[in-house]
Amino acid sequence: MSHHLAPAVETEAEIKEQLDTKSLGFWIYLMTDCVLFGALFATYIVLHTSTFGGATSHDLFNMPFVLLETMVLLVSTFVCGMAILAAHAGRKQLTLILLGATFLLGATFLGLELSEFSKLASEGHGWWASGFLSAFFTLVGTHGLHIAVGLLWIGVMSWQLYKRGFTPGVTRRLILFSLFWHFLDVVWIFIFTIVYLIGVA
């Protein structure tokens, strides 16, 4: 009887099945996000020569700075992977520390990106200046917005982990977050290559 009434503790198989279903749903969201970024990339590639007589991509990009951004994000995605391994091992404190490191690296990346944006805008190369710059700010800014949402997500999740420990819900969100964070690094590979490397080559 009690077996029927109590909202019984979920069995391992049930938890696994739930994770599979939810992670497929989240994965499909990531795939649609790829299509969104695809549209922005197509726009950028079409517009990148439309500089309206202003600065071109050759003039604007500071490559050592962009390489630094890229490395910070890459280390961040690696540390995030370490956090997931720590979570699998059930080590709460280590997971929290690694999530904190992921957050700091992500925040550093976002700070670097915003300082690049404000430098461009203050020199008169803002999104209003040409089709090229509109497309550039939209593409790179959308990626930055995703990073900002990810930072918020890490914050909320760390708080939940700290308060509740490794409940099935917290663990599941942790795994989905790691997918999101790795995905953002994959998008950045293409921004780094198509916008910056090919832009200055």
Added chain:
Amino acid sequence: MTNQHHSTQPKTKVAHSGIWSYVIGFVLAVTLTLLAYVIVVNHLATGFTLLATLLGLAAVQLLVQLVFFLHLGRDKNSRWNVASFYFMLLVLVIFVGGSLWIMSNLNYNMMMSPEEMNKFMLDQSMRGF
């Protein structure tokens, strides 16, 4: 019975191979990034060769990160993840490739390169259009 067998075994295997998967992925990603960077900064290639090399390096790094970080296709239950990934690639090829094709065709039929079109638009706006 067999189901239980399957679900317990891979778990420990993942934990063991986990850290190495990330380390290998990280080292490869850093190497590929630096390689592309060095090629561009030192002007080691130009034109089509450069474009093909850079896009090739990006594609390899995409595979590296998909396999070592996102673990795509490692789990036997992830068939739908892989299928939706391929479908996304198809959509991207059709509509990114298609957009670029249409736009270059448009430029061709206007008898202008994008640079000439840019200059034309600028001249027009100088005249107060």
